[in-house]
Amino acid sequence: MLEIVQAGGWVMLPIVICSIVALAIIVERLWTLQERRVLPANLSKDIWAFVKDDNLSRTQIETLHDSSPLGQILAAGLNNRHRNREVMKESIEDTGRHVVHELNSFLNTLGTIAAITPLLGLLGTVIGMVNVFAAITTHGVGDPSVLAGGISEALITTAAGLCVAIPSLIGYRYLRGSIEALVVQMEREALTLIEALLRKQYLDTAGGQGSLARLNGVDE
Numbered sequence: 001m002l003e004i005v006q007a008g009g010w011v012m013l014p015i016v017i018c019s020i021v022a023l024a025i026i027v028e029r030l031w032t033l034q035e036r037r038v039l040p041a042n043l044s045k046d047i048w049a050f051v052k053d054d055n056l057s058r059t060q061i062e063t064l065h066d067s068s069p070l071g072q073i074l075a076a077g078l079n080n081r082h083r084n085r086e087v088m089k090e091s092i093e094d095t096g097r098h099v100v101h102e103l104n105s106f107l108n109t110l111g112t113i114a115a116i117t118p119l120l121g122l123l124g125t126v127i128g129m130v131n132v133f134a135a136i137t138t139h140g141v142g143d144p145s146v147l148a149g150g151i152s153e154a155l156i157t158t159a160a161g162l163c164v165a166i167p168s169l170i171g172y173r174y175l176r177g178s179i180e181a182l183v184v185q186m187e188r189e190a191l192t193l194i195e196a197l198l199r200k201q202y203l204d205t206a207g208g209q210g211s212l213a214r215l216n217g218v219d220e
Contacts, residue, residue, distance in 0.1 A: 009124060009127060009128070009153045009157065011120055011121075011123055011124035011127060011157045012124070012156070012157060012160060014120055015117055015120050015121065015124075015157070015160045015161055015164055016160075018113045018116070018117050018120070018164055018168075019117075019163075019164045021109065021113060022110055022113045022114075022164060022167070022168040022171070025106045025107075025109060025110045025171075026110065026167075026168075026171040026175070028106070029105075029106065029107070029110075029171075029175050030175075032103075033103065033175065033178050033179065033182065035182070037068060038068060038069045038070060038103070038182050038186075039068070039069075039070050039182065039185055039186065039189070040067065040068050040070065040071070043064075043067075043068070043070060043071065043074070043189075044074070044189050044192065044193065047064065047074060047078070047193070048193075048196060051078070051081070051196070051197065051200065052200070056078065061075050061078050061079060062075075064078070069099045069102065069103060069182075069186065070186050070189060072095055072098075072099050073092055073095050073096050073099055073186055073189075073190050074189065074190065074193055075095075076091045076092050076094070076095035077091065077092045077190060077193050077194060077197065078193075078197075079091065081197045081201075082201075085194065085198055088194050088197065088198075089194060092190045092194070096183075096186065096187070096190070099186070100179070100183055103179045103182065103183070104179060107172060107175055107176065107179075110168055110171060110172045110175070111168075111172045113164070113165075113168045114165050114168035114169040114172050115165075117161045117162075117164040117165040117168065118161045118162060118165045119161070120157070120161050121157045121158040121159070121160060121161020121162060121165075122158065122161070123157070124153060124154065124156070124157020124158065124160075124161070125154040125155075125157060125158045126154075127153065127154075127157075128151065128152070128153035128154025128155070128157065129154055131153060132151055132154070
């Protein structure tokens with residue numbers, strides 16, 4: 001393997017570095033974007049149980065915020081649960097933009113690697129062919145071994161660039177699709193929370209007004 005890298009010339013160095021970075025990004029994002037880490041099971045149900053019992057403290061909301069990306073979004077809504085729909089929705093959307101940005105961390109780098117490694121391979125091909133023509137100019141075409149070095153350099157760098165670019169592009173597309181699916185689920189959970197909180201506000205207000213009316217009736 002080392003001999004192949006050396007035969008590819010100096011262009012192989014950035015290609016090897018890109019392959020290491022791409023692998024690290026793909027492994028890290030696959031670990032971070034697991035559904036159980038982004039969307040913990042029964043999180044919304046547990047929150048709603050606390051809300052219904054009026055047993056939701058500031059500490060619990062902060063713990064929720066630190067627990068997961070979905071927790072950050074739901075915590076934003078709970079911090080404004082006594083406000084109107086527009087305020088709750090705006091706070092959730094603002095937090096959601098930050099969460100999505102965090103989920104997309106390093107993906108631009110991965111996409112860049114997928115785009116530039118074929119170009120690096122092409123650069124190696126051009127350099128190899130330049131070496132071939134330089135060898136022809138110096139030694140002529142009578143000795144094939146003189147040309148083999150340049151041709152080998154051209155083919156190795158092209159193959160290496162493609163071997164890095166193809167998995168990087170596959171990983172990039174897969175991760176982008178995973179993030180889009182997670183975002184849709186988080187939006188659904190956030191909207192469900194908003195509707196539930198508004199329903200509770202309405203019921204609490206209606207119940208309070210009914211109690212006041214009954215009290216007024218007794219006083220009369």
